[in-house]
Amino acid sequence: MRGQHVSLSDLSRPENPPENPPGSPPDASTRGHRSAPTTWQPLLRRLHFYAGIFIAPFLIVAAITGGLYAIAPSLEQIVYSDQLHTESSGDARPVAEQVAAAVRLRPDLTLSAVRPATEAGDTTRVLFDDPALGASKRQAVFIDPVTLESTGELVSYGSSASLPLRTWLSELHRNLHLGEPGRIYSELAASWLWVIALGGLALWITAFRARRERRLADLVTVDKSATGRNRTRNRHGVIGVWIAVGLIFLSATGLTWSKYAGENVSELRTALSWTTPGIDTALSGSASAPAGHGDHAGHGDHSGHGDHDQEMPVAAGEAVAQLDRVLDTARAAGVDGKVEVSVPASADTAFTVAQTRQPWQFGQDSIAVNGSTGAVVDESRFGDWPLAAKLTTWGIALHMGILFGWVSQLALLLLAVALVLLIIRGYQMWWQRRPRRSGTLAVGRPPSRGALRRVPVPAAVAVVVVAVVVGWFVPLLGLSLLAFLAVDVALGIRERHRRTGAAAGAGSEPSGPTISA
Numbered sequence: 001m002r003g004q005h006v007s008l009s010d011l012s013r014p015e016n017p018p019e020n021p022p023g024s025p026p027d028a029s030t031r032g033h034r035s036a037p038t039t040w041q042p043l044l045r046r047l048h049f050y051a052g053i054f055i056a057p058f059l060i061v062a063a064i065t066g067g068l069y070a071i072a073p074s075l076e077q078i079v080y081s082d083q084l085h086t087e088s089s090g091d092a093r094p095v096a097e098q099v100a101a102a103v104r105l106r107p108d109l110t111l112s113a114v115r116p117a118t119e120a121g122d123t124t125r126v127l128f129d130d131p132a133l134g135a136s137k138r139q140a141v142f143i144d145p146v147t148l149e150s151t152g153e154l155v156s157y158g159s160s161a162s163l164p165l166r167t168w169l170s171e172l173h174r175n176l177h178l179g180e181p182g183r184i185y186s187e188l189a190a191s192w193l194w195v196i197a198l199g200g201l202a203l204w205i206t207a208f209r210a211r212r213e214r215r216l217a218d219l220v221t222v223d224k225s226a227t228g229r230n231r232t233r234n235r236h237g238v239i240g241v242w243i244a245v246g247l248i249f250l251s252a253t254g255l256t257w258s259k260y261a262g263e264n265v266s267e268l269r270t271a272l273s274w275t276t277p278g279i280d281t282a283l284s285g286s287a288s289a290p291a292g293h294g295d296h297a298g299h300g301d302h303s304g305h306g307d308h309d310q311e312m313p314v315a316a317g318e319a320v321a322q323l324d325r326v327l328d329t330a331r332a333a334g335v336d337g338k339v340e341v342s343v344p345a346s347a348d349t350a351f352t353v354a355q356t357r358q359p360w361q362f363g364q365d366s367i368a369v370n371g372s373t374g375a376v377v378d379e380s381r382f383g384d385w386p387l388a389a390k391l392t393t394w395g396i397a398l399h400m401g402i403l404f405g406w407v408s409q410l411a412l413l414l415l416a417v418a419l420v421l422l423i424i425r426g427y428q429m430w431w432q433r434r435p436r437r438s439g440t441l442a443v444g445r446p447p448s449r450g451a452l453r454r455v456p457v458p459a460a461v462a463v464v465v466v467a468v469v470v471g472w473f474v475p476l477l478g479l480s481l482l483a484f485l486a487v488d489v490a491l492g493i494r495e496r497h498r499r500t501g502a503a504a505g506a507g508s509e510p511s512g513p514t515i516s517a
Contacts (some may be wrong), residue, residue, distance in 0.1 A: 001480035048199040050484045055192040056423045063190040065173035069415030070401040071409045072166035083142045083496040096263035096323045101148040102126035102141040108487040113342045183259050190254035191477035197247040229432040236425035246415045253399040260475040274388030280378040281350040281368045326351045329374045335367045351376040357397050359405030361506045
């Protein structure tokens with residue numbers, strides 16, 4: 001028997017359809033009759049099929065690693081509770097003394113920044129530049145604000161100051177610990193995710209509108225009476241409807257971090273003045289900054305003993321001594337809560353105090369302060385940022401599982417699980433549509449060829465133009481689409497030769513196929 005056409009979202013075919021010529025209208029379903037496919041449906045079905053079959057493995061890996069990364073902030077609090085928290089009670093010592101205690105422990109490193117404790121039981125995180133660490137990584141020394149004792153040292157990564165577990169999960173999700181070449185997998189997944197989501201949603205809605213008997217609830221609810229492939233298709237479609245918005249969001253925010261598409265996004269934001277405003281830290285003269293302050297805290301010549309004002313270089317000692325004045329100025333200006341204070345690297349640079357990403361915090365103000373005088377040099381208010389910059393900041397925080405705390409982490413984890421289930425249902429449909437009387441191991445065929453030729457010429461031209469533009473802006477999407485087309489053409493040529501040979505030799509139709517067009 002001839003193998004049946006199949007798609008991951010073949011929403012308009014019955015459980016056991018009779019033989020139909022390619023492109024002919026589907027038969028009746030279990031809920032009234034369905035009309036012939038729309039002009040766009042065959043094209044969408046074929047695109048959704050190929051993208052689903054070949055990109056889904058990348059999406060499964062991205063979903064699993066992304067789900068783990070989403071809950072990493074909570075895991076971090078548990079795994080590193082000894083470093084992040086302390087049971088000491090009493091009044092906290094000045095921040096300058098806390099930082100000096102950390103500098104005495106690591107005189108071989110350059111002081112970079114400090115994240116002071118803001119609540120009782122939290123430790124202060126003092127950050128040092130370490131040439132031995134990788135890019136964007138710093139050595140963190142955790143100090144008990146009350147006793148000035150160290151609770152441990154860990155490597156901190158990026159602006160989020162993630163600790164080793166979260167960093168490991170982040171790199172797993174980003175590049176599978178394969179370095180720059182590994183980033184191709186995550187960018188390929190993000191590039192196609194929105195296409196698959198929108199295509200599947202369009203197919204599901206089209207099939208719903210084609211029913212003579214329909215209820216709006218059928219779009220989003222499970223049909224408990226469905227069996228076999230109809231049941232699988234129904235679960236696939238309903239899950240897709242529920243998570244479509246989330247998938248598009250993950251795709252959009254993920255692409256901003258990608259290598260190739262991310263560069264294009266950055267250039268576009270710059271051209272449209274959508275970038276995050278910077279802050280001017282330059283002082284008008286060297287007299288305004290600690291004299292001779294060339295480094296954060298000196299290098300490996302320092303000894304870890306004695307009073308910090310006497311035992312560390314004068315410039316570093318002055319910078320550390322100014323920290324409390326800088327923090328007082330920032331708090332008076334409204335830059336309070338959990339902040340990171342960046343210690344200037346030169347005498348003509350101001351301190352920077354910036355609010356860090358925290359749950360339920362929707363703005364991040366920052367301020368530059370002259371350490372010698374406590375005067376405000378410059379400030380950046382989140383309320384003054386361009387809307388695109390605000391949306392980017394919120395999107396990143398939400399993608400990282402930070403914006404709404406454990407609520408967003410749970411939502412992202414459920415979204416990842418739902419995506420995996422969605423993909424499994426898609427592959428299950430493909431398997432259920434395989435020829436069962438061929439006598440060989442086979443799978444269902446892709447939807448019929450020639451889908452683009454059924455679209456009106458102006459619309460087909462528009463499709464090609466849009467594909468070229470999108471493929472240029474999202475390069476891995478464009479390149480992989482060309483690869484799909486090349487494979488499709490090659491399989492089509494092979495299939496025609498096979499049928500011609502079979503017809504000439506035996507005059508009979510070939511048995512069930514493997515994947516072919």
